Amino acid sequence: MTEPPTERADAARNRRKILDAAARLVAAEGAAGLSLDLVAKAADVGVGTVYRRFGDRAGLVFALLEDRERRFREKLDGPPPLGPGAPPGLRVRAFLHALVDLVEEQRELLLLAEASSPGARYGSPPYAAQHTHLAALLEEAAPGLDAAYLADALLAPFTPSLISYQLCERRFDTARIKAGLDDLVGVVLSNTTA
Structure with a gap:
């Protein structure tokens, strides 16, 4: 398996914040209601950052699974x-x-x-x-x-x-x-x- 390309430090921090926030939301409320808007708010990043990074909910779910x-x-x-x-x-x-x-x-x-x-x-x-x-x-x-x-x-x-x-x-x-x-x-x- 290949590792993802090297990220800028701020991009890596945002990615980690988003994945951690998404994991907390799934643990607290289940995966069915997971939305990029909620994740952005919980991660304290702009929703555009989440969309640019993961594309859509499926992209975020696959990123969580890969993490x-x-x-x-x-x-x-x-x-x-x-x-x-x-x-x-x-x-x-x-x-x-x-x-x-x-x-x-x-x-x-x-x-x-x-x-x-x-x-x-x-x-x-x-x-x-x-x-x-x-x-x-x-x-x-x-x-x-x-x-x-x-x-x-x-x-x-x-x-x-x-x-x-x-x-x-x-x-x-x-x-x-x-x-x-x-x-x-x-x-x-x-x-x-x-």
């Missing part, structure tokens, strides 16, 4: 089992468990993003980073398997509408979703030691 994904990726270099030092099979499970928590935490934003741009998830930088990381772990855990395909298959259950359906309609809790993913990973890696 959270960047923070999530930083944890992948932390202590095992999520970070290096654990066997790859355990790292696959830890990664998927952490991803369940991340998706549950930002479910409303993910649903907005999915509704505003169906299919955009697969071309997004967060999905690319998740896929690359998971494929590398799978290749290490089970050389010879089609790691790129299996990474897509193991990320498929993270479609925002499916996670929301499981949590809200099926009344699954995150522990049950994680246990199901463990079963799935166990089948995929059944010929390897995890």
